[in-house]
Amino acid sequence: MNSIPAHIWRGGEKWMVNAAAGLHERGHTVICIGKKDAVWLDKAKTRGVTVKPMNIHADFSPIIISLLVAFFLKVKPDVLCCNFEKDVRLGGIAARIAGVRVIYVRKGLSLLCNKLRYRLAYKYFADRVLSPSQFIKDNFKQYTWLAQDRIDVVHNGVEIPDVSTFDRNKILSICNDTARPVLFGAGSLFWQKGFEYLIEAVSLLNKKGYYPHAVIAGEGDAAPYRELAVKFKVDNYIHFAGHRSDIPELMYGADIFVLSSIDEGLPNVVLEAMAVGTAVVASDAGGTKEIIDDGQNGYVVPVKSAVALAEKIELLLSDESLRSKIAKTGFDCVKEKFTIAKNVEGVERLFLKSLNTRHPL
Structure with missing residues (x-):
């Protein structure tokens, strides 16, 4: 889930499309949730990935949460991977209500705030954090409420063009x-x-x-x-x-x-x-x-x-x-x-491992 503005296509969106397409090619059912007309959703769709456009317009909305709950109850995902804290506050809450087994947050930059809403979101609505670098993981040591053993590192991968x-x-x-x-x-x-x-x-x-x-x-x-x-x-x-x-x-x-x-x-x-x-x-x-x-x-x-x-x-x-x-x-x-293949292998390995090791809050 990535609620970034529809026109944006940057590193985080590239990662989501490549990871989603790679997991899809490995036989997993993958659904990408984002804003209507989002560039990254269009690119995911061209790679054969199912997409779910939504009118995500607020940081917190009972209406959006209820729509997500209904969707999660219908498709029954095992893992939700969020891109922003907003996605955690919307998708994470909905996933918890719907019984999604594991909730990941991907942090492409070492941006995190020591505020109550962040602490609550990461405590109750996110199980693990996925980081592309050890640098980010180490930087998060300053947030004592986010345990280091909840942060997984998988380096990014890129395509090698002809x-x-x-x-x-x-x-x-x-x-x-x-x-x-x-x-x-x-x-x-x-x-x-x-x-x-x-x-x-x-x-x-x-x-x-x-x-x-x-x-x-x-x-x-x-x-x-x-x-x-x-x-x-x-x-x-x-x-x-x-x-x-x-x-x-x-x-x-x-x-x-x-x-x-x-x-x-x-x-x-x-x-x-x-x-x-x-x-x-x-x-x-x-x-x-x-x-x-x-x-x-x-x-x-x-x-x-x-x-x-x-x-x-x-x-x-x-x-x-x-x-x-x-x-x-x-x-x-x-x-x-x-390579992208190595990144997808790492993400797949972590997601499968997390399904076997997660304990209830």
């Missing part, structure tokens, strides 16, 4: 230039993504004579970042591509993928870049170090450090052999540890 159909030079059309190198960053234009540090890093690299273009793809207001690019005198080198459906192809065409984030769960974009064989420089946000072995399959730098980003980018730009080696090791890492 790059033989990709045009490596497609990204250059966004730059309006045929010159390389090209850096690439992807994510919604929110403060958590720290794109200001990538912009400043480009400025520092220009001063050393590299003059890289940087393409940033993602929805949101680019105006503040454009102003910053003007301030750093790199406005001719920073390009905002908006929402794109061809992110893997753009990643493939980039010389280096840069994660400049301040806060992450387990950054899918890092995995996606590695999966197309592009070298990565990433900030130490969230579970980044659970993916990158610094200096082996990528580079990890401190958060909020344009200087550190620029240093590692320069290292890779100045040594093509090293860049190729890092890219190859990164690809091998994803292929071995971070």
